[in-house]
Amino acid sequence: MELLKVHGSMNTFFLYEGSDREDFPQLTKRLAALDPEIDGLLTVSPSTHADAKMRVFNTDGSEASMCGNGLRCVARFVCEREGIEQAVIETMKADLAVQKEQEIDAGVNMYGVEISPVSFQLADLPMSFEAHTEWRQQALPFIDADIPFTAVAVPNPHLIGIVGKELQKDPSHQEKWAAYFNGDNPYFSDGVNLSYVTPLKDGIFVRTYERGVGFTDACGTAMTASALVSCLAGLVPFGDVSVFNPGGMVNCSVKSADGHYQLKLSGNATYLGVYRFHAGAELADGELELMKQSDEQSAYEKFIEKISGATAELR
Numbered sequence: 392m393e394l395l396k397v398h399g400s401m402n403t404f405f406l407y408e409g410s411d412r413e414d415f416p417q418l419t420k421r422l423a424a425l426d427p428e429i430d431g432l433l434t435v436s437p438s439t440h441a442d443a444k445m446r447v448f449n450t451d452g453s454e455a456s457m458c459g460n461g462l463r464c465v466a467r468f469v470c471e472r473e474g475i476e477q478a479v480i481e482t483m484k485a486d487l488a489v490q491k492e493q494e495i496d497a498g499v500n501m502y503g504v505e506i507s508p509v510s511f512q513l514a515d516l517p518m519s520f521e522a523h524t525e526w527r528q529q530a531l532p533f534i535d536a537d538i539p540f541t542a543v544a545v546p547n548p549h550l551i552g553i554v555g556k557e558l559q560k561d562p563s564h565q566e567k568w569a570a571y572f573n574g575d576n577p578y579f580s581d582g583v584n585l586s587y588v589t590p591l592k593d594g595i596f597v598r599t600y601e602r603g604v605g606f607t608d609a610c611g612t613a614m615t616a617s618a619l620v621s622c623l624a625g626l627v628p629f630g631d632v633s634v635f636n637p638g639g640m641v642n643c644s645v646k647s648a649d650g651h652y653q654l655k656l657s658g659n660a661t662y663l664g665v666y667r668f669h670a671g672a673e674l675a676d677g678e679l680e681l682m683k684q685s686d687e688q689s690a691y692e693k694f695i696e697k698i699s700g701a702t703a704e705l706r
Contacts, residue, residue, distance in 0.1 A: 392670065395468070396663040397433070399460030400609030401638025405666070406433045406464060416452035417674050423450035425679045430604050433461045435468060441481040443469045449603030456483040456546050459611020459656045463502040466490070467660035470502075484508065484546040492657055496697065498690030503657040506615040509545050516548035518579055528624055534568055541620045545654070547584060548602070549616045553624060554587045559598060559705045562606065569600030586613045590626045593701055594633030608638030615656045618643035635702050639695050659694075661687050
């Protein structure tokens with residue numbers, strides 16, 4: 392089995408092209424054991440009505456409904472395979488438009504992807520809290536009276552809190568509650584992605600504890616949802632929002648019309664290398680072999696160095 396190792400904002404995956412398989416969860420677990428850098432597996436298979444179908448598997452074997460960073464990498468793969476600059480990718484909840492964009496820096500491939508649908512209905516996460524149907528910009532008193540939280544599905548479930556610099560510098564508070572919400576709890580029956588957002592001079596900073604993974608360098612749907620919440624909270628104006636994260640920076644376009652929101656996530660889609668997975672008699676005994684190393688990461692690291700000053704106050 393040939394695999395392409397990729398990342399969007401250092402959210403790292405193996406990408407597999409082929410027909411759907413029943414053992415994707417087990418395969419993902421084995422790959423994660425062999426390579427602790429990865430956050431999951433992206434699969435690209437034929438679609439009956441779009442240019443391709445994408446599925447996303449977390450390192451614990453669970454399947455996510457969407458992944459913005461992964462979608463950028465799939466967008467690049469499909470567009471380059473087909474020799475096109477725009478495509479439509481089928482995901483679990485929606486068919487999403489993707490497109491090639493200008494390089495953000497020399498050698499850094501950029502793709503823009505639609506993030507949809509958007510829902511503030513707690514039933515769509517799902518989240519259960521007293522008799523509420525929505526939860527926007529309000530403190531959850533059992534967590535902290537000073538942190539306004541918003542629950543939103545895009546379509547992955549997200550709980551987003553706006554916090555000061557101290558809670559960004561020390562993620563233990565976030566980790567405590569994220570671990571609770573993704574275990575046995577009365578609020579999120581299927582778990583939730585928990586993000587803490589802090590305004591910066593030139594945008595926002597987002598740190599995410601991802602359901603089924605843990606802390607990640609970046610989560611595409613979380614960054615886009617955080618940009619939307621930040622616009623609604625008045626932290627940044629609607630339009631293009633620079634979203635910084637531990638893995639780099641992306642641009643999120645947030646547009647509002649008659650209560651409906653159009654969201655687009657633009658960022659890198661970087662290839663790290665080509666691998667071969669030798670399954671052997673059992674997946675659990677499989678091994679990885681590096682076939683070809685890419686040189687694209689050096690260009691991305693130069694870009695990270697250029698933008699590092701924007702988040703210096705959080706280190």
